[in-house]
Amino acid sequence: MTSSPKNILIANIRLIGDVILTTPLIALLRQAYPEATIDILVNRGTGEFLEKDQRVRTVIYVENSRKNDGYLGQIFRSYDLAINMNSSDRGNIAVLLAGRVTRIGFRNKGNSLKNIWQRLLLTHSLVFPEDIPVVHHCGVIAKALQIPYTHLTVDVFWDSADEARVNSILNERGVNTPYFVVHPFARWIYKYWRPERFAAVSDAIVERYGLHPVWTSSPSAEEKAGLANAALLCRHQPTLIAGDLSINQMTCLLKRAKCYLGLDTAISHLAASVGIPMVALYGPTFISRWFPWYNPGSPDQVCPQQRGRLQRGNIVVVQKDRECVPCGKAGCDDSGQTASPCMLEITEDEVLAAMAVCLAGPPANTPHLNA
Incomplete structure (x- = not known):
């Protein structure tokens, strides 16, 4: 298992369904690193429900306009562990800028020039598995961090x-x-x-x-x-x-x-x-x-x-x-x-x-x- 980080960023800059199916990873990280803070980076309009999740400290929003990159200053060099849940360049760049120690992201299959920077600059550059349940991406991340698990549970909370x-x-x-x-x-x-x-x-x-x-x-x-x-x-x-x-x-x-x-x-x-x-x-x-x-x-x-x-x-x-x-x-x-x-x-x-x-x-x- 990766040495205990004090702060963690999970980036999932996609649609709301993708964000909902990221919640099993929150549980795994909370169990593995109970003292760490967990922040989530999402598109505006996709992750507000996580503000009711007591396992999450802060939900950080990427605004709809691609020109609005103010969130990059907010996350820059702020996390011991940063994780991108998909193969998007936007998410991997966020992880690259945010992660001080461990940076995990996915890359698409193949050895194209486009993937070189991901392989060189991420500490864990994982091939994105296309044809598996989306929840399994949480398990792929857990295995990369050597976190054992027996369940993957999707949870959305209310008060x-x-x-x-x-x-x-x-x-x-x-x-x-x-x-x-x-x-x-x-x-x-x-x-x-x-x-x-x-x-x-x-x-x-x-x-x-x-x-x-x-x-x-x-x-x-x-x-x-x-x-x-x-x-x-x-x-x-x-x-x-x-x-x-x-x-x-x-x-x-x-x-x-x-x-x-x-x-x-x-x-x-x-x-x-x-x-x-x-x-x-x-x-x-x-x-x-x-x-x-x-x-x-x-x-x-x-x-x-x-x-x-x-x-x-x-x-x-x-x-x-x-x-x-x-x-x-x-x-x-x-x-x-x-x-x-x-x-x-x-x-x-x-x-x-x-x-x-x-x-x-x-x-x-x-x-x-x-x-």
Whole structure:
């Protein structure tokens, strides 16, 4: 194990899902170096939820404008151990400037000239492993630091103020019976499913399981309008929580739910983290990397590149069984702005069958993904 650092920086200058799946490393570092302070470097809008994580001292933000590099002065030569969680030059440069003793970063495969500075200037220049669960990157870092571990756990925390906020909204909107959560949005349109199908599945869950529907969205005006319009298609009107909750509060809401239905999005990773039965619909995404992490499972759990209905514990992913799936593209035209046929072909019956499976738990004598 690396000699005990007094201060640690973890950089993950990517999207919110990447940051959520970095939280297992925070736990490993806190356990290995209990006296060290841990700071996190993230894009603005992706890591605010970490301000409620008592294991983290400071969340440092990279502003949306690339010209705003004020954070570099804040981190310069300030850490005994600095870690970049991906192969981006921006993150590796931050680690290079921040780390006094140990500097860990990833580089892409190959021996290109671009990688020379990373190999020479980082104390640990690791080849970025593409086709493994994203959470395993935390394990790769731990092994580089010779930190033993038996679990990798995704955690997002909330406090009493967050609980009070969730309670207030549920009480104000008359949700006083067991509920399920539907989050019918993702960052990109190519990950979308048809709103009328969400409505039909929501109605069927109400009728089959006696649960109250709670539908959620981000604060964006487009999603809030889309949520209201989609809800009008339901026979059993859902309670709408449209952009009213932070990520921490959303996690609290999910923890109390009986089940969850959503897409390939950060909210699905939150649902997985709190352990509720859940169904997520995936299109072209590489499921081998982005299957929601099953916290009770083995730290070496994997999800092979296969299609159809995939299950680990009480997490079920539905992905169409087409030869071109997964392609890893942002839709068939790779623009991200058009619906993917592999998403639109998912049927209501397939989703309801998946929900029945996740609510029942892992079926006996039925193969499912390594747990």
